[in-house]
Amino acid sequence: MRYTGLIENYRDRLPVSETTKLISLGEGNTPLIRLENIPAILGKDVDIYIKYEGLNPTGSFKDRGMTMAVTKAVEAGSKAIICASTGNTSAAAAAYAARAGIKAFVLIPEGKIALGKLAQAMIHGAVIIQIKGNFDDGMRLVKEVADHAPVAIVNSINPYRLQGQKTAAFEIIEELGDAPDYHCLPVGNAGNISAHWMGYKEYFKDGKAAKTPIMVGYQAAGSAPFVKGAMIDNPETIATAIRIGHPQSWDLAHTVKEESKGWFKAISDKRILATQKLLTEKEGIFCEPASAASLAGLIHDIQHGHIPDKSKIVCTLTGHGLKDPDVAISQCNDAMININPVMSEVRDAILNNM
Ligand code: F0G
Numbered sequence: 001m002r003y004t005g006l007i008e009n010y011r012d013r014l015p016v017s018e019t020t021k022l023i024s025l026g027e028g029n030t031p032l033i034r035l036e037n038i039p040a041i042l043g044k045d046v047d048i049y050i051k052y053e054g055l056n057p058t059g060s061f062k063d064r065g066m067t068m069a070v071t072k073a074v075e076a077g078s079k080a081i082i083c084a085s086t087g088n089t090s091a092a093a094a095a096y097a098a099r100a101g102i103k104a105f106v107l108i109p110e111g112k113i114a115l116g117k118l119a120q121a122m123i124h125g126a127v128i129i130q131i132k133g134n135f136d137d138g139m140r141l142v143k144e145v146a147d148h149a150p151v152a153i154v155n156s157i158n159p160y161r162l163q164g165q166k167t168a169a170f171e172i173i174e175e176l177g178d179a180p181d182y183h184c185l186p187v188g189n190a191g192n193i194s195a196h197w198m199g200y201k202e203y204f205k206d207g208k209a210a211k212t213p214i215m216v217g218y219q220a221a222g223s224a225p226f227v228k229g230a231m232i233d234n235p236e237t238i239a240t241a242i243r244i245g246h247p248q249s250w251d252l253a254h255t256v257k258e259e260s261k262g263w264f265k266a267i268s269d270k271r272i273l274a275t276q277k278l279l280t281e282k283e284g285i286f287c288e289p290a291s292a293a294s295l296a297g298l299i300h301d302i303q304h305g306h307i308p309d310k311s312k313i314v315c316t317l318t319g320h321g322l323k324d325p326d327v328a329i330s331q332c333n334d335a336m337i338n339i340n341p342v343m344s345e346v347r348d349a350i351l352n353n354m
Pocket of ligand 1: 060062084085086087088089090156186187188189190191192193241242288290291318319
């Protein structure tokens with residue numbers, strides 16, 4: 001049967017009715033890729049699977065939540081949606097609003113969103129409001145303005161977002177036959193880690209999984225309120241997607257940590273970038289810097305004995321590497337080879353670089 005998106009696929013587990021018009025771009029059903037080379041490089045006997053969320057229609061996991069949020073906004077009669085964003089939410093909001101024929105307003109931090117995400121929000125026709133401030137300022141403003149203008153908020157404080165995002169856990173359980181031992185994610189607002197936990201608990205309760213995983217959240221070191229145990233006013237990191245100091249799902253995330261017996265950890269930008277490169281060079285998988293934080297953290301915790309041998313681990317890569325071409329190119333030091341269009345020079349270029 002033709003796959004037509006996660007709401008259709010999990011209709012009985014999501015808050016839609018027979019008559020709800022679904023706003024979908026075929027999101028979800030993303031690949032679960034087993035790492036073949038990195039465990040050997042680490043010299044560890046661990047089974048790591050990558051949930052490659054960068055292969056959603058707009059290139060990030062946000063599509064899972066956005067299909068639900070926009071479907072429900074349209075059902076409620078909304079003619080416009082609004083969000084604050086570090087980039088990916090704005091791209092998804094813009095695309096799903098276009099699909100639904102409604103307006104999207106996106107508040108983004110000036111100069112701090114990756115080029116690919118900006119291109120997406122622009123080309124889909126969102127109204128882009130750049131603010132001289134960070135994501136947290138944008139989020140505060142969105143909450144305020146929603147009381148004064150006819151717009152539906154589609155940030156993850158919208159409960160339908162997490163409902164959509166929980167389906168990633170369903171897919172993982174269906175593919176592995178059970179929940180993994182550990183699930184690692186990058187954390188910003190902590191909506192996604194909370195949504196995954198909801199999904200795992202739901203399948204466990206219904207007997208579709210024999211266990212739930214230990215949930216591990218990784219934050220960029222300059223932007224790690226969960227590790228600090230307090231909000232941060234001036235978050236900084238090269239991983240702009242998770243440059244968030246005042247997470248919206250503060251309480252939910254702490255519940256996830258306690259219930260799953262998991263933890264939060266901070267990872268330096270240097271390690272994040274090194275892991276992004278390792279993954280591209282050794283496994284052929286390209287993710288954006290924020291996404292690499294989950295694998296960077298996992299590698300750290302494996303090497304330090306926090307995650308034992310024989311563990312089965314799922315690591316979510318939240319966004320595609322093409323989202324942030326500037327950071328990708330800045331990571332590559334090898335000069336290009338410039339030649340004249342003659343065979344001998346091509347041959348030399350090959351032989352000198354074997
Ligand atoms: N990874 C990527 C690529 C993201 O874009 C985000 C969040 C996260 C991880 C963190 O997810 O907030 O649920 O803990 N991006 C939001 C945005 C803030 O506006 O695109 P979280």
